[in-house]
Amino acid sequence: ALIGFTALLGHSQSVNEAATTNLTQYVNPFIGTSPGGSHFGFSGDSGDTFPGATYPMGMVQWSPDTTSNLPGGYYYPDATIKGLSLTHFSGRGCTAYQNIPFMPYVGAVTVSPATNPSLYYSSFSHSNESAHPGYYSVQLDGPHVTAELSVTRRTGMGQFTYPASTASTMIINAGGSINGNTNAGVTITTSSKEVTGFDTSTVGCGSNHYTLYFVAQFDQAFTNYGTWNGGTVTSGSTSSSGSQSGAFITFNTNSNQLVHAQVGISFVSVANAQVNLAAENANFNFKAVRTSADAAWNARLNSIQVQGGTSNELFTFYTALYHTFIHPNSFSDANGQYIGFDGQVHTVPAGHMQYEDIPGWDEYRSLIRLRAILAPAETSDIAQSLVNDAQQGDGHLPRWEQANADSHGMNGDDGTIIVEEAYAFGARNFDTAGALSAMINGQSKIREGLSDYLKLGYVAASTTGNSADITQEYSNADFAIARLAKALGDTAVYTTYLNRSNNWQHVFNTASGYIQPRNSDGSWAANFSPTSDNGFQEGDSAQYSWMQPFNLNGLFGLMGGNTKVVSRLDTFFSKLNDGPTSPYAFMGNEPSFEVPWEYDFAQAPAHTQNVIRQIQIQLFKNATGGLPGNDDGGAMSSWYVFSAIGLYPEITGVGGFVIGSPLFTSVKIQLAGGHTLQINAPGASDTRPYVQALSLNGNTTTSLWLPWSTVQKGATLNFTLGSSATNWGSGVGDTPPSYPPTG
Known part of the structure; x- marks a missing residue:
């Protein structure tokens, strides 16, 4: 059944039905589409998710x-839709994609949508x-058109119910991407x-260009048509x-009154967009597409x-799990072709996929670990995609x-x-x-301030504004290199990088007890405050000083020992x-x-x-503002999914979990090879x-500590929980x- 947001809030179905196979009923795609708290200065007050198909x-x-132009494209408080575009990134902090908006309209197009776009808004x-997984519907009040959208892996299908009219129109804005x-x-046949075309736009938070190709086929003849430039x-x-x-x-x-549009896209060519459409969505069968998407x-x-x-916790959990499988995205076409970092067309081996939209800074802390646990074959392809990018770039x-x-x-x-974390899990x-x-030899192309890091053991404050946390990030990456080298039997690389992973200590000031920016002469940068973002990105020293999860024992020693650490954490989480x-x-x-899991180490x-x-x-809710x-x-x-099952993959590059507390009385996790991790907590609340x-x-x-090797082939955890x-x-x-480090 369709679930509108109002119905979601009032849903009272028995939570025990989560054990049945129909779990899409517990997804609320509107979660994260409005502010979840105070404004933090960089779109951080909204989840920036989207509700579409x-x-x-x-x-x-x-x-x-919608008209607020948020990174996710949609803002729940808005009341006007600009268009229905084919590509989005869920939860981005800066605008991206929103390619090829389609917009139903009733009337003659005499004014250009490029120069007067608001004339065609609704x-x-x-x-x-x-909204429902794989499906979205909205009544556009302006043209009195009901738009219904569904998708396959590489195609979309729209079902548009127009009023009776001789002027029922579809506007396809090839030049309408959010970043210009x-x-x-466009070409009309x-x-x-059929309408085919392409657009070349700019990636989010960057300057690189990409081109997206499309083909749109309709099941009604065109009585009029035209273009604009x-x-x-x-x-x-x-x-x-x-x-x-x-x-x-x-x-x-x-x-x-019913018009169907089936649309294929490709990053390679119009011909490949047609290949994708022929392979996945060639029969104008909206019900079949929607049913298949729901099943997937x-x-x-x-x-x-x-x-x-509770019912709301079920919605929060399954919507979170839904959000974790939106990205990364398929980048190779049905014939296996994709455009590489070298601008050339490559082909993946049969049975594999090239992926895009892989935000490393965001995903390495928990998402890639979850995906490796739940879908190791696909996660291997995600890792291989990055290796392909390196080798072709x-x-x-x-x-x-x-x-x-x-x-x-x-x-x-x-x-x-x-x-490395894909490998670890x-x-x-x-x-x-x-x-x-690539990890070893590609550093000069990705590590800003690398010469400082190699010479001084840290990135100097004068080199970059984020010098302190960049040093921490490189330490984390060095530890990951050490772990993979050890697994592959390269002892020399393991030892070198394990010792180099200790570089975070060079920006820890034992006098203040904080990570701080440091000058190239070894002195500490002036005017330090734990609440200043100087030396850090989207945070401050009070928050970043905890970011050494692979050696928390060493960090806590520098902070004065476990008793002081626990007191400091208690204040931090007030x-x-x-x-x-x-x-x-x-x-x-x-x-x-x-950071919340670091008490375990103390x-x-x-x-x-x-x-x-x-x-x-307090922070995760079944509401439009349900993300922090x-x-x-x-x-x-x-993060929420892991927290709710009571386990968290805390340590960078190490397969295993620290123990928390399950939110649910029963959690059954399907692992590769038909194995099951069963978590029982009958007293959970x-x-x-x-x-x-x-x-x-x-x-x-x-x-x-629960090593991944202990549960990889299946296990049962029985928690006894209480209120004290x-x-x-x-x-x-x-x-x-x-x-x-070893020495």
């Missing part, structure tokens, strides 16, 4: 764009709007009821090219089956991969960590030797989402993701259990987060491991 890791995200009401276009073109509209024209080009086609809907999503959601919790693993370019968004050497079917080579220049936590952004697991539950209850910050391609949502006892496969344990804190897991020998 998308397929798991699909190439098409056919979704409405008001709408949320009461006449609904350097070129675009009336005999085949800039401000000039030419009725009867069948082609146009230029950065502000587009086409319009008109139907006579007096006898049949349901299969993904059934990878984790939960029971218990300038040799480095991309930090923020979009289309066939690295936008270099954010900072660090995060593609390195993504690839069992996704190993990729060119591991090629990956290690506010949960206080923004980027605050002494308190900023759970709406990735650098704080691992022999205070009950504090982790309490803080995590408060974050879940940008979802960043599912990164924020993946909002008010019972504290672990009283835990058994692993029937054996009592107090360990706060205990000393369970607080022994010296219970803490998770740390990985200091």
